[in-house]
Every structure is written in C-alpha cells, then in structure tokens.
Amino acid sequence: MRKITLTTFIILAVIMSMFVTGVMAQEQGGTLVFGRGGDTVGLDPIQVTDGESFKVTQQIYDTLVDYTPGTTEVEPALATDWEVSEDGLTWTFHLREGVEFHDGNPFNAEAVKWNFDRWRLEDHPYHIGGEFTYYSYMFQGFPGIIQEVNVVDEYTVEFVLSEKQAPFLNNLAMVPFGIASPEAVKKYGEDYFKNPVGTGAFVLEEWRQGDRVILKANENYWRERAYLDEIVFRSIPDNSARFMELQSGSIDMMDGVSPEDVEAIEESDTLKLSLRPSMNVGYFAMNFKFEPFDDVRVRRAFNHAIDKQAIIDAFYAGLAEPAKNPMPPSIWGYNDEIEPYEYNPEKAKELLAEAGYEDGFEFDLWYLPVPRPYIPQGKFIGQAIQSYLSEIGVTANLVTYDWSTYLDKTDHQEAPTYMLGWTGDNGDPDNFLYVLLDKDNSNNAYESDELHEVLVEAQKTMDQDKRVELYMEAQEIIHQDAPWVPLVHSTPPIALKSMVENYIPNPTGTEKLHRVWLSE
Incomplete structure (x- = not known):
C-alpha cells in the first residue's frame, strides 16, 4: 500500500477544498425565472385547487x-x-x-x-x-x-x-x-391568501397579480438552505410567446410547451427537455343539469363523435395517449378490460336520433383559457371538438373566461359542457375517481348512488387487492354512464435552459425547487 505523506495529504486537501468550493459556487445563488401559462389564484393552499397556485405554495409551505x-x-x-x-x-x-x-x-x-x-x-x-x-x-x-x-x-x-x-x-x-x-392567518384574515406564511424553503417577496410572483430563499429553513436565492414565477399565457422568451434568455424554464416546439428544443444546444411522468387526464365534461345532457344516449354519442387520436397527433406531438377511463394507466387499479367508445360518427348520429335529436341541437362548449399539462392548447382543441360535433349535426358555441372565473363557474355547475383535466395528487385511484366523480364532490352534477357506494367502500378497505376490485367496478359504472368524454393522458414536456440543474419533475404536476441550481 502506498504511503501518503503529510505534504501529499495537504495538497489533496487543498485540491478537494477547491473542488467543493467550485461545486458550491455553481450550486448556490442566482434567480430562476419560471414561465407559466397563468397567474396564481391564491397563496393559501387550502383555498385553491389549481396547479398554478400549487406551483408557488409548494415552495412556501x-x-x-x-x-x-x-x-x-x-x-x-x-x-x-x-x-x-x-x-x-x-x-x-x-x-x-x-x-x-x-x-x-x-x-x-x-x-x-x-x-x-x-x-x-x-x-x-x-x-x-x-x-x-x-x-x-x-x-x-x-x-x-x-x-x-x-x-x-x-x-x-x-x-x-x-x-x-x-x-x-x-x-x-x-x-x-x-x-x-396560525398567527399569520389571524393577522391577515380573509387577506391571508395574499400574505402566506409557512415553514418552506422560500418566502413571499412580492406578488404582482397578473404578472409575477417573486420568492426569496428562507435563510432559516429547517432543511439545508435552498441553492437558489430567488424564484420568479412569470405569467405568460401564450405558449409561443413563452417559448420565444425562453429562447431569448429572459426566462429559464417553462411548462405548457407547444407540440411544434418540442423538436426545436431537442435539437437546441442551449435548451433541454424534461418529461413529467404521466399521471393525469384531460376531459370534456357534460353537465346532467342541462338538457339534453341528462340523456345517456347523447353523452355516449359525443364519446363516439370525437377522434381522440387525431387530437393527440395535432396538439400533443405524440406525447399523450387516448383516454378511455377517468384515471391513467399509470395508477394501480386501472381497468384495461374496458372497451373504449370507438370514433364512429355514424354511431353517434344513431344515438342522437334515438334520443330525439336527429336534427341536432345547439349548446355552449367552454374551453380552457390557459394551457394546462393535459390540455396544452385549449382553444384549438375546443375548435377541433366543435368541428367533430358539427359532423353529427350539433352546433357548439365556444365560450371561455379568465382562469379564476372559469374555475369558479365550472365548480358551481354553471357550464353545460366544459373542458378540464386533473393531475393526480397522491398516486391513489381515490384521488381521481372519488374526487372527480363521486356525487358528494362532482362539479358536473353527475350523481350515482351505485358509484358512491363502491368508492366509499374502497376508501374504508385496507386490503389492496379488494380495493383494486372495487376501482375496476367503479370504472365500469362510469364508462356506462359516460359523464365525460375522457380525452387524453399526456406526458407533459417542460423546457429548460441547459444551465438549470437537478430539476426532477414529479408526476403530481408540481414539485419543490429548493434543490435546483444554475450552473455556469
């Protein structure tokens, strides 16, 4: 064994110190600018349901x-x-x-x-x-x-x-x-949503509503201090404009990447692509409180009328698969035995005629005003659905609102039909089926006592195999009742500058950024 002299040891120690210092110089400090499609709705996480809010609150709490x-x-x-x-x-x-x-x-x-x-x-x-x-x-x-x-x-x-x-x-x-x-909630009361105080890696510096949220590192974080000094979440609704800002260097990363930009990112020397593990569903919902969507034949007709694969080819750059169930195949308990509603306009017309609508009807179709991981281009996808429905004699009038109003109105069942989606929060089927479609939670007036009994039993059952059986049954009930047209399960792309290091996308749709750093 070779003997290490004191002089050699000192030299090695100095080299190691220089290496560690160099690494930390790359890791510590700097501002990350995250471009996103919409503004935060609120900064009290218990009061919101949207991903744009959770992107920020996850850093604070x-x-x-x-x-x-x-x-x-x-x-x-x-x-x-x-x-x-x-x-x-x-x-x-x-x-x-x-x-x-x-x-x-x-x-x-x-x-x-x-x-x-x-x-x-x-x-x-x-x-x-x-x-x-x-x-x-x-x-x-x-x-x-x-x-x-x-x-x-x-x-x-x-x-x-x-x-x-x-x-x-x-x-x-x-x-x-x-x-x-608790003291902050007491201090600010109903304005607490603008004045968040948690224990997280970042502290709110400023929220310019409609523009940006600025966070600074918490110097007293119970974990190791965040590598970044600041994070700026900028609201840039248009996908193309957001991508141009990434190319010009004014933002460091973005989600809601347009399919046509994926190839350019992959070929770039200064950008890189990260794919979020798929755990979502994008859907078109029909509200049973509005005629004729109280008729299951109409709902099934719509399921036959929309060509999901064509929508994926046009708007997802292949980074999605057609949905047949309200939960994705990546979740345990997925029922792959269900036969999807095939794209069949003639079958759709037959069902409409059976329901008494052989001459069609007119209704409002609400489309997403901001890009979401499961529906990256709401207006264009809405126009595609509008076109498919026109082929079976149905006229869809496109409607939208700002993001906050859209969520509020759909949650209060004001839309006859609407596009929305869901990214799973915890990897459990309950988080899709019970949250989105149980009669106690549903915002589309879908009320099924049969489904409710199955879902509640699944919540109370600790036996995993029994839970799988119950969720398989629940998906059969939903498929027959057809409250939605399940559209896609996407694999959302995130574009980053090459200098953004250690970003690990989470299947839940948001992640903490305290271990991200910017290299030189």
Missing part, C-alpha cells in the same frame, strides 16, 4: 409528510415518524423540533391542530376566505372523517378518524395541506 422526488412514495417532512393503531382509526405523528414559521413563530403540535381545526370545522373563526375544497374532497366533507385532532405533547399530535381511510397518509402529503402560521 411544508406538509406533515412529503413525496420522494419524482414519485408518490411518502417520506417524512414536518413529521419525522408516525404510527397507526391496529383498528386503523388513530394516527400519531411525531413532529420535527426546532422548526419556525417565516414570521418567527414556532411550529409545534398546537400549530398542526390549529390548521386542521381551521380546515375541518365550519364554525372555526378562521374557516373563512374560501371553500376549503380539497379538505372536503379528501376527507369527506366537514368535519369529515377526522373527528379529533389532539395535542399529546409539544411535538406529538394525534388524529382520530371516524372510519378507516386507506389513502390517509398519501392524502396528508398533498400540497393543499401545507401548514400555515
């Missing part, structure tokens, strides 16, 4: 548990470990010590209880400012299945459920359940 980067596997976050009782009804979480909110107040069990009580109790004095939609979705209303939240000691909190919930832990990792500073 932490949840009790998190997802391992690039997956939906649960790992510790503000809770270091946990256990569940034998009956599955009591969950005990041991919290991370020494964590502070951005305003300097301590994170502890009291803060966790206060947040969950605020969300679940409608008579809580700070259950204000929004509808707390995600809490209702995931925990079955208010107070829902979380019957008690108890402080065991300063860093131990206990959740008592009224019934078992198989995806409970995965649900807690979802972005909407970021823990806020």
